[in-house]
Amino acid sequence: MVTNANGSVNGSARSWARGPRRDAAPAAAEPAGSATACPVAGTLAALRAGLDPGELSQYVRAFVEQLLDAGVENEVERDGYLTQLLGAMQQHGYPRLRKADLRDMFARAARDRQSATGTQTQDSVGPAAGSWGAFAEPPPVAAGVVPPAGWHVSEDGVFQVGGGAGGGRGGEPLLVCPVPVVITGRLIDAEGGQESIALAWPRDGRWKPKVVGRAVVANKSKIVDLAADGFPVTCETSGKVVRYLADFEAENIDRIPRETVSPALGWVDDTRSFLWGVEQLRPALAESGAAVVLFQGAEAGDEQVARGFHAHGEWEDWRTGVLPFLELPKIRLILTASLAAPLLGVLGVPNPIVELCGETSGGKTVALRGATSCWGNPDERAQDAAMSTWDTTRVGAERMLAVINNLPLVLDDTRRARDSTLVNQIVYDVVAGRGRTRGSPKGLQGVGTWSTVLLSSGEVSVNDQNEKGGARARVVSLWGSPFGAVTGETGERVKALNRTVLAHYGHAGPRFVRFILDRRGEWPTWKERLEAVVREYTQRAGNNAILNRMADTFAVFALAGELAAEALEIPALARRPVDELWGELSGEVREGDVPTRALRCAYDWAVSRPKNFFSPCRHESDREQPHDGWAGRWDATTSGWAFLAYMPHKLAKVLEEGGFDSGATVRSWKDKGWLQTAPAGTHQQHRVEGAQVRLVTILRTALDLLGMTVPSGGGLCQRPDAAGGATTPSGSRDGM
Structure with missing residues (x-):
């Protein structure tokens, strides 16, 4: 129950008075002899007599307490006295305090009294700083969450009535948001520890929720981006909104619900539970120790993906339909x-x-x-x-x-x-x-x-x-x-x-x-x-x-x-x-073995173009070099051959055109023992038209082992071995 100043009892934990009048003006100073004139007169007399800074603070605190004793809780009336006090201090040459500091002092004193008595007082003009106003539908906040000191929140919006620069012109309440805004939760990432804030504000007849990164609500430039979601902020008000949200969180840090969230589905909490869509699957045994973890996507698309994982229809109907x-x-x-x-x-x-x-x-x-x-x-x-x-x-x-x-x-x-x-x-x-x-x-x-x-x-x-x-x-x-x-x-x-x-x-x-x-x-x-x-x-x-x-x-x-x-x-x-x-x-x-497919690619290319390869066993009249140079050397004869050797650049082109990585492929061939190589490297020297060149030499035994079709002569040589001089892996009579 909340007891009002007039003695009536309000059945809600919040005050149902309307918000502060936006056109209200600061009250004038009371004439001498009124209930609240004595604190002002006493302080002014002390100022004229001379006070050190420590004594000045004591007089100011006493002044705030006496205003509360006199029942001055309306922020407009209160600010009138504070303005008068600050003017007098400036007139007599004392260091001028900030009105924001006096407002905070007043708000803290008022809250201390409210906590001690369990009552909340307010008059017909407006509520005290740090209070709820009237709501047709109460804000979706946890029990005990209250507006921060220096702020008033009602259906009419969020007003600054103390703290910071403090209110509007002349001390009147300053409208910061045209609708109320509250923090409904704090979300902590289960893995990285990053924090997000759950906000809510009225939009189209309902409280609209929105989770944003804490860095967004702490930055007056970034928070403006939330306007795209209907959040009540502009470039002109963003700084005040950031200040309000920071004060709101600080005021209620122990009362705002704290939840652990994950931006990914699947195993969470060290595999003690599993996020299936928006539902957390946990062990049947309560003593498993699994913590509550919720899914929170980084973007709207993440949330859409998660919503796809849900149940519909009947288990038995699925089972019966799939079983056959x-x-x-x-x-x-x-x-x-x-x-x-x-x-x-x-x-x-x-x-x-x-x-x-x-x-x-x-x-x-x-x-x-x-x-x-x-x-x-x-x-x-x-x-x-x-x-x-x-x-x-x-x-x-x-x-x-x-x-x-x-x-x-x-x-x-x-x-x-x-x-x-x-x-x-x-x-x-x-x-x-x-x-x-x-x-x-x-x-x-x-x-x-x-x-x-x-x-x-x-x-x-x-x-x-x-x-x-x-x-x-x-x-x-x-x-x-x-x-x-x-x-x-x-x-x-x-x-x-x-x-x-x-x-x-x-x-x-x-x-x-x-x-x-x-x-x-x-x-x-x-x-x-x-x-x-x-x-x-x-x-x-x-x-x-x-x-x-x-x-x-x-x-x-x-x-x-x-x-x-x-x-x-x-x-x-x-x-x-x-x-x-x-x-x-x-x-x-x-x-599908990549090295094998690549070997077949290289071999098929050679079979389709046998005359692109130099062969000393071929008749000189049939040994014309192609216009783009020899592809390599292939000493095939009517009785067989020992190797197929490619010019490195030509093999690279053949493999790349076939979609293979030539470097990785040749190294794989060497590892598998499919190549004849020098002691180091992937090449072997052969003689091509009298010149020694380094070639990638594929052994016939590798092709035989893989079951590839190997022609006995391939149309390469028209002379038997005695005339053509077939080579072997260990050497050749023409200086391999």
């Missing part, structure tokens, strides 16, 4: 890959990529929607969707990766990408698990990191977009329709699945995460199980380097299926799809 399709190994693989996303960080597995490749109308988009439906809205056309397309930018994809950490990134149709370079860049960013380092005017910007699974679709493989680098070892390519042969019956089944996942989604993923959280004590055992499965696939891969590097990807998919089968009570998920698809996957990997 788990007999298909490609559907089962992409579903378990989607569910594996939160396990990657827990088990320390690098980020994998699963892609569906092939012609259109094969059900690739519906399969991706099925995988996405584990976590949220799979309709990539919706505003709040958990699935997107390749129609993005590298920065946009990087920002999305940083937000959906520990959840799958699903991008449909590589044809929608701007170009193949963008696809290649995003693939590398996913595999790297870390964004680009960027500078700012003050130093380096923060770098986003992520642990995720990229699920993609396209008519061609992402590996075919660019041949450079080693991301290929993280890409699992599934060619053809994931639903098998495309028939009329298959088409109807695909449509049925599509209808199911668009109506029922967002159930399986959260259930799986809760299962993981509730079994935190079993995580070490899971890691041991993962290592055992990795060894199985490594042994099965044999000498295939790419398959060996993919062993941990295959293993985490297998483990995710086993765990999900138990968590979701769907036994079919425990069947390893990789085992059923091993022949297809290993075949794709062999063809």
